[in-house]
Amino acid sequence: MTAQDPRDRSVLVVGASAGGLATAEALRRLGHRGRLTFVESGVHLPYDRPPLSKQFLSGEWERERVALRDDTVLAQLEAQFVLGERAVALETVTRTVETDMWRSFTADAVVIATGVDARWLPGAQDLFGVHTLRSLDDAVALRGQLEKRGPLVVVGNGVLGSEIAATAAQRGIDTTLVGSSATPMAGSLGHVGSAVLARRHQEAGVRLIGGKRVRALRGRSGRVRTVELSDGTELDAATVVIAVGSEPQTSWLVDSGLTIDDGVVCDEYCRAGEGIWAVGDVARWQHIGLDQRLRLENRTNAAEQGLAVARDILGEGAPYTPLPYFWSDQYGQRVQVYGSMADADHVALVDGALEDDRFVLEGSKDGEPIGVLGWAMPKQARLRTRPLLDRIKTRSASALGPAD
Ligand SMILES: Cc1cc2nc3c(=O)[nH]c(=O)nc-3n(C[C@H](O)[C@H](O)[C@H](O)COP(=O)(O)OP(=O)(O)OC[C@H]3O[C@@H](n4cnc5c(N)ncnc54)[C@H](O)[C@@H]3O)c2cc1C
Incomplete structure (x- = not known):
């Protein structure tokens, strides 16, 4: 990085969501006055993802409410938002990010905040009625599809799948939740908490199928009709949501020379390289208090890690050592x-x-x-x-x- 006062350094944030915004806001709060630029592949200003599977999917909230900040607050940030432009490469020596619009952005500090994307099942994308849920546009599409009623099969009984099933069941939709663990969210709640959640789902009318994988999705005239499980069971489906995990958005970094291993590998300060940091869902950093490399996919981490990264950019950093935490709202x-x-x-x-x-x-x-x-x-x-x-x-x- 250049030897100027860190508060005057230019900062480029790739990904304008919870982690990137938290970094930018913390920078300004801590006295940063340099140029601040966001490059974001989506077309929306920063919005919050947790409500997408809950209040937004249920129809309780409209899209304005998922905005992370209103326009006045964003304007006060004095940042440039470059929307609808995808970063496709990073040159680490000059800290230059190239985009798919053939433009490049150079800064004293680059923050990688590109999050994760939903994992698909092979071939599933070709069938109408099959969805994933990661972005606001995904949520709009899924909400519209659910309004047509018809049986819903949620594939994947982790946090996201469980939330979607809970929301759909409360909307009165015939819902089946299928997954490889015996009970929903067992991998994050443990067996006791997971058993309580299973009871809650059943009370709401959700059909639970645990310990099973999906063998194939079958359609007619391009529309999904059935979900076939590993034991041959066939489930009728007008809508299928695939919630089988996610992939860190790192493909644009493959030639950068940064270490990529299920996320951007960082040290305990969340530094991925000289003048380069990673934050949020995409960052796998060294947690010295737990003595392991950790990548957390949750909202609280995105906000807290943003603050830690901002401090480090300004030369006031400390190892990032949070107590891992997540929440989910169901029923x-x-x-x-x-x-x-x-x-x-x-x-x-x-x-x-x-x-x-x-x-x-x-x-x-x-x-x-x-x-x-x-x-x-x-x-x-x-x-x-x-x-x-x-x-x-x-x-x-x-x-x-x-x-x-
Ligand atoms: C439906 C849903 C429900 C959730 N519910 C909860 C919950 O209840 N509790 C909880 O703790 N967490 C929840 N989460 C997780 C939480 O939303 C994430 O942890 C948080 O959004 C992470 O923020 P992030 O900024 O790291 O990544 P993201 O929010 O994924 O943002 C990454 C941004 O980078 C952009 N981007 C990606 N690649 C590029 C590129 N090459 N160039 C430019 N831009 C790019 C993307 O468009 C995106 O806007 C939920 C997530 C989802 C999807």
Whole structure:
């Protein structure tokens, strides 16, 4: 980077969504006054993705409400938004980003905030009625399709698939949720929380099929008609949503020389190269408090990591060591997980009652606390996170070594 005052450095953010916007806003808050440019392949100003599978899909919210900021607040950022232009290459020595419109943008600092994209099943894209849900345009299309009613099959029983099934069932749509885990979101809630979620789905009329994979989608006249499972079961479908995970948006970086390995590989400061950072869903950084490389796909991380990256661009950085956290809203209730529940070998109920759908679980492994799950009990859950935070703090301090 050039040797000027870091507050005057030009910053180019590739991807104008939660992570990129959080970085830009934190920069300005911390006194950055240099040129700030966003290059974004989509045509919309920054919007929030969590409501797309919930309030927007249910019809409760219209598209204006998913905007992350209103126009006045965005104008105050004094940033240039280059929309509808995809970054196709990064030259790391000069920090120059080329776009598909044959333009190039050079800056003192580049922030890679390109997120992830939905993974498809082979051949599924050719059939009408088959959807994924990642962008606002995806959500508009899916919402329109659901209005036609007809049976819905959601393929993938992770967080996103479970949310879509919950929203659709509450709209009165005949919904089946199919996935490879035995119960929904078992990979993130652990078996106890997942069993409660399974009950909630069943009470709402969702048909759950666990431990099964999809063999094929079959159509007639170009429209999807059935979903065939690995055991030969055939499910009628007017609409299919594929929610089988995501791929980090890194194809534009293949020739950059940066290390790409299920995301942009970064050090503990989220630096991917000289004057280059990655933030949000796309970033796989070294978490020194957990002693592992981590890539988190959640909204809170995008915001917190944006702040950490902004500080580092301004020369005030510190290793980024958050307590992993995510939330999901289903059936009007907030489910929160701190740390990891899926890896727990012991789960204890520490507050509330499972049958009331208000409770807090603590997960431990080899006798050490590793996770907290709160179900409609946000305050009580947060209060239980102290041992998890302390452990990260202690390990981070020992990784950094004694201060001089
Ligand atoms: C439907 C849905 C529901 C969700 N619900 C929850 C939830 O309940 N709780 C939770 O914690 N998290 C949730 N998430 C996850 C959360 O939205 C993400 O973690 C967050 O959006 C990550 O922000 P990001 O900026 O890293 O990436 P993204 O939001 O994916 O943004 C990346 C941006 O980069 C742009 N881009 C990609 N490639 C290029 C390129 N080559 N050139 C230019 N621009 C490019 C994309 O168009 C996009 O705008 C949900 C996500 C979805 C899709």
